[in-house]
Amino acid sequence: xxxxxxxxxxxxxxxxxxxxxxxxxxxxxxxxxxxxxxxxxxxxxxxxxxxxxxxxxxxxxxxxxxxxxxxxxxxxxxxxxxxxxxxxxxxxxxxxxxxxxxxxxxxxxxxxxxxxxxxxxxxxxxxxxxxxxxxxxxxxxxxxxxxxxxxxxxxxxxxxxxxxxxxxxxxxxxxxxxxxxxxxxxxxxxxxxxxxxxxxxxxxxxxxxxxxxxxxxxxxxxxxxxxxxxxxxxxxxxxxxxxxxxxxxxxxxxxxxxxxxxxxxxxxxxxxxxxxxxxxxxxxxxxxxxxxxxxxxxxxxxxxxxxxxxxxxxxxxxxxxxxxxxxxxxxxxxxxxxxxxxxxxxxxxxxxxxxxxxxxxxxxxxxxxxxxxxxxxxxxxxxxxxxxxxxxxxxxxxxxxxxxxxxxxxxxxxxxxxxxxxxxxxxxxxxxx
Amino acid sequence: xxxxxxxxxxxxxxxxxxxxxxxxxxxxxxxxxxxxxxxxxxxxxxxxxxxxxxxxxxxxxxxxxxxxxxxxxxxxxxxxxxxxxxxxxxxxxxxxxxxxxxxxxxxxxxxxxxxxxxxxxxxxxxxxxxxxxxxxxxxxxxxxxxxxxxxxxxxxxxxxxxxxxxxxxxxxxxxxxxxxxxxxxxxxxxxxxxxxxxxxxxxxxxxxxxxxxxxxxxxxxxxxxxxxxxxxxxxxxxxxxxxxxxxxxxxxxxxxxxxxxxxxxxxxxxxxxxxxxxxxxxxxxxxxxxxxxxxxxxxxxxxxxxxxxxxxxxxxxxxxxxxxxxxxxxxxxx
Numbered sequence: 001x002x003x004x005x006x007x008x009x010x011x012x013x014x015x016x017x018x019x020x021x022x023x024x025x026x027x028x029x030x031x032x033x034x035x036x037x038x039x040x041x042x043x044x045x046x047x048x049x050x051x052x053x054x055x056x057x058x059x060x061x062x063x064x065x066x067x068x069x070x071x072x073x074x075x076x077x078x079x080x081x082x083x084x085x086x087x088x089x090x091x092x093x094x095x096x097x098x099x100x101x102x103x104x105x106x107x108x109x110x111x112x113x114x115x116x117x118x119x120x121x122x123x124x125x126x127x128x129x130x131x132x133x134x135x136x137x138x139x140x141x142x143x144x145x146x147x148x149x150x151x152x153x154x155x156x157x158x159x160x161x162x163x164x165x166x167x168x169x170x171x172x173x174x175x176x177x178x179x180x181x182x183x184x185x186x187x188x189x190x191x192x193x194x195x196x197x198x199x200x201x202x203x204x205x206x207x208x209x210x211x212x213x214x215x216x217x218x219x220x221x222x223x224x225x226x227x228x229x230x231x232x233x234x235x236x237x238x239x240x241x242x243x244x245x246x247x248x249x250x251x252x253x254x255x256x257x258x259x260x261x262x263x264x265x266x267x268x269x270x271x272x273x274x275x276x277x278x279x280x281x282x283x284x285x286x287x288x289x290x291x292x293x294x295x296x297x298x299x300x301x302x303x304x305x306x307x308x309x310x311x312x313x314x315x316x317x318x319x320x321x322x323x324x325x326x327x328x329x330x331x332x333x334x335x336x337x338x339x340x341x342x343x344x345x346x347x348x349x350x351x352x353x354x355x356x357x358x359x360x361x362x363x364x365x366x367x368x369x370x371x372x373x374x375x376x377x378x379x380x381x382x383x384x385x386x387x388x389x390x391x392x393x394x395x396x397x398x399x400x401x402x403x404x405x406x407x408x409x410x411x412x413x414x415x416x417x418x419x420x421x422x423x424x425x426x427x428x429x430x431x432x433x
Numbered sequence: 434x435x436x437x438x439x440x441x442x443x444x445x446x447x448x449x450x451x452x453x454x455x456x457x458x459x460x461x462x463x464x465x466x467x468x469x470x471x472x473x474x475x476x477x478x479x480x481x482x483x484x485x486x487x488x489x490x491x492x493x494x495x496x497x498x499x500x501x502x503x504x505x506x507x508x509x510x511x512x513x514x515x516x517x518x519x520x521x522x523x524x525x526x527x528x529x530x531x532x533x534x535x536x537x538x539x540x541x542x543x544x545x546x547x548x549x550x551x552x553x554x555x556x557x558x559x560x561x562x563x564x565x566x567x568x569x570x571x572x573x574x575x576x577x578x579x580x581x582x583x584x585x586x587x588x589x590x591x592x593x594x595x596x597x598x599x600x601x602x603x604x605x606x607x608x609x610x611x612x613x614x615x616x617x618x619x620x621x622x623x624x625x626x627x628x629x630x631x632x633x634x635x636x637x638x639x640x641x642x643x644x645x646x647x648x649x650x651x652x653x654x655x656x657x658x659x660x661x662x663x664x665x666x667x668x669x670x671x672x673x674x675x676x677x678x679x680x681x682x683x684x685x686x687x688x689x690x691x692x693x694x695x696x697x698x699x700x701x702x703x704x705x706x707x708x709x710x711x712x713x714x715x716x717x718x719x720x721x722x723x724x725x726x727x728x729x730x731x732x733x734x735x736x737x738x739x740x741x742x743x744x745x746x747x748x749x750x751x752x753x754x755x756x757x758x759x760x761x762x763x764x765x766x767x
Contacts, residue, residue, distance in 0.1 A: 185751075188754055188758065195472065195681050195685065195750070196751060199751060200747070210738070333551065400555055400562075404556060405555070406551050407550070407551030408552060410544065411548040415532070418537070418541065
């Protein structure tokens, strides 16, 4: 088993070297940073799916939450907003939100004053409706006012904090949202859970995309600062452009690998400890686990929140690396299904497998476009020689090839290596494997 | 009366059209779930693929100079449905049947269906690019404006020819499906297998045949839904991928595994989406004359802003899963 893992990781290293040699160091270094962030996200999914057997298809939502968090913390402060009536109006909207929440909570407790059955349901629905109207009546004017501030100031701005703080905040915010989502969805059977989480991630996307006052929506926020020195700072020190790019990205990569290393160490310890054994017991047979006195729902909520924290941090790292938060660039294919392919191909339940899968699939994903372009150009040259004419729109077509390649990879993996390339190793006392 | 006609145009007709498309898609999903016990994500690609097959056939008809009285999209629909059914059978044979033989869990099949989604979507984009196409490049899209001045309305009742045909075709196919499921031997076998697969097998039902028929119906109805959606709006590679979640919502709200539930769920989601974004001021404006100065209606009074239209389906989905996970018609649950 260990030999197989070493061979595979060795092969991956050779692949990285080949990509670096063909595509150039600046390209490869930024792909590696992204791969490290995706590895973090894949580890998060590996906790949820591999350890806990939870079917989370809402990864995109958590990545967006992380991206928003780092934007909010690390973007520069917007003095125009703070000097206007905006904060006051938002405060009133927040107040309306809390009053609405109290109304709903009150209606849900109404059996204490003797309202039961259908009347209670009606009262709860009415309370939800009033709360919604109250909130909208305060928020809509505030949003319209802030969005009317003009140009680049038409949002609440950031807090000007350090990006690493933003990453942490991304984790915290993702945890808070995962708690609510988990409370709602975790009682459902697996495929319902998948559909419910997709639905929630689409709701999150619609909100972040359209709340221009909070996130600038499709107008995008940029540039978002880096936690490590930018290439421009190296260039100011007299370095040439190519080596400044490599130096800056290497700095970011080191930071990302440090974060990844800490996370990997922590979750591997958790996996081999009593907590990990309990989680695997719940995953494999939750009825047996609950009859042994384990609180299955609470434990599943716990693991859902932990996994989502890693997704939030990973999403924040991706956004601060590309320096732009663009809600319309988030797609289920690129941000949910891709991560699933990483974990399934790598090996669910094995952290090294998830790590391997993340780097391998990310490289395949980014390389398949230039590779298919080269193939198309080659075929096009032949067909021109035969007099059949060239293939039209090679650029646009090869950009779509990576979706096909991703589908092909997952299909082959499910067929021939259903447990992944580096499958989970189940340790048993007294049995050597 | 003008307000009522406006309401009919904006909510009843467009809600019905959307509901029909959702219902046709949801029937396929719910049948596959009932027979094979997995959530088939690649249904969106059956719909898009079917629409592209119909588009190719329609273009071929136009190229051969065949002129039809009704939109060509509807004329080629039966041929396209047959081809889409063959496509669905092929996908099952190539991707799901080997996994089923190995005894894979429903979750694995779900992931496999996502793989199929990606592959088909990649292929469609490879051949057709990312742009959009229209069925009405060579022929006009007829719009019927029925004059309503007899009942005192200043606005006409507007419905396009494809919309009218779409409602009729959906009605016919739903009735046909009803008779198939309740009267034919094969339809009864399908319902038996959906209830209890093992019991159906021991009582001598040819389960392999039932699975094949399920794929044929799902593929044909998916092709119909996709083509009709493309006729109503435009044809693009992510045509159905964007609405697969409302369709799943329709199937779950109706009760997974229940064909009639899927129809009810589809119409419910369709109407809920159009009602939620409907601007009530347009209908309630006459009230402004009676209402006092401080209570005048704002210019837009919709339950949710238009950009959140798709989220309505998800909210209904989540609420259904919380309150009544079996759906309206008592479908499968945990």
